[in-house]
Structures are given as C-alpha cells and as structure tokens.
Amino acid sequence: MALSRLPKSIAGFAAALIILAAVACWGQESNRAKAHALVDAAIQMSDTEQAVKSLWQATDIDPTLNEPYIYLGLFYNSREDFAKVVEVYKKLVKYQPREVSAYLNIGEAYMSFTPLKYQEALASYKKAYEIDPHSAFAALRIGQILAHQGNRAEAQRYLKQAVADSGKNATVAAEAQKELRHLGVL
Numbered sequence: 001m002a003l004s005r006l007p008k009s010i011a012g013f014a015a016a017l018i019i020l021a022a023v024a025c026w027g028q029e030s031n032r033a034k035a036h037a038l039v040d041a042a043i044q045m046s047d048t049e050q051a052v053k054s055l056w057q058a059t060d061i062d063p064t065l066n067e068p069y070i071y072l073g074l075f076y077n078s079r080e081d082f083a084k085v086v087e088v089y090k091k092l093v094k095y096q097p098r099e100v101s102a103y104l105n106i107g108e109a110y111m112s113f114t115p116l117k118y119q120e121a122l123a124s125y126k127k128a129y130e131i132d133p134h135s136a137f138a139a140l141r142i143g144q145i146l147a148h149q150g151n152r153a154e155a156q157r158y159l160k161q162a163v164a165d166s167g168k169n170a171t172v173a174a175e176a177q178k179e180l181r182h183l184g185v186l
Helices: 008-044 048-061 066-078 082-095 100-110 118-131 136-148 152-165 170-182
Strands: none
Touching: 008 048, 008 066, 048 066, 066 082, 066 100, 082 100, 100 118, 100 136, 118 136, 136 152, 136 170, 152 170
16 A cells, blocks of 8 residues: 555654664664774774774674674684683674574683683583584584583584584594594494
8 A cells, every 4th residue: 555545644654664764774784884894994903902992892883793703702812811702702692692603602712711611611512502403513512521521421422413414524523533432432
C-alpha cells in the first residue's frame, strides 16, 4: 500500500519511521567508516601509545568491527600482556558472541599465564567448540586440558574429534595424535 493511501497521521508516522531507519543505517555506516579510519591511521603511526589508544577508540565507535581487536590482541600478545589479550577478546565477544576465533584467542591467552589458567581456558575452548563443533583446534585444546586433568575418556573423545576434523591442518592432527599416544590410545 502506498503512503498516499494511508490516513495522514499514519502516513506521517510511517514516513518518520522510514527516515529514522535511514538515519540509523547511515549512522552505523558512518561509525564503521570512522572506526576503519582510526584503524588505518593506527597502523601508520610510529607512536605506539597513540596507536593503541586509536585502536581502543575504534572498538568504542564500532564495537562489531573485528580489525581493531585483532591488532590490539597482536600488540598485547607481543608484549606478553595476556590479561589485556583476554580483555580485548572479551570485549569482542560481548558484541559478537558467535566469534569462534575470539574464544580461541581467549583460551590461548589463559594458557599463556603463569601459572596456566586451565579452567578459564577450558571454558573458552568449550564455548568455541559449542559454536563450531568441527573446530579441530578447540577439540585439540579441550582434549589436552582434559588429559592434563586426568579425564582420560573425555580427553580421548575430543582428541579423536580433533584428528577427524583437522582436514589439511597437519599440525593439529599431529598434536592430537601425539596426545593420544601419550594416553596409550594409539
């Protein structure tokens, strides 16, 4: 039905909704463009402190844009600031709760703490596996942690799954097979 056929009050309301939707869409695109610009600028900066601030600012402007989180994660990981790596990716999953790589990165960060934070890492890997049950890497890490905790049966199940789902990832398959041999399965 055309807007001209609607009563004037409803037609005016419908037109206002269309305009609001267009402005919201434009606003989202505008924020995405601003965030991209900040990321691009940060990459070019020689002042690391300012670059990091720009990347965090980009996550505030468009919290769903992956790139600033990736650069922040790489930066903090290179500095071995694993608590910050966790912070970065926890912010990402707040806005993109189905981002498997973010949960894997959180798990890897927890596995880099001294002492290792097995329970926290296990929770992150399980979340990644829940989202993608064919994630060979998530299955591998879950199996390794369960083996470390003495849960042999469950460890074997996940490690066998890692081998089955590893596809062309020979490294994951080799690690899973090594762990299975250690458990006396192969």
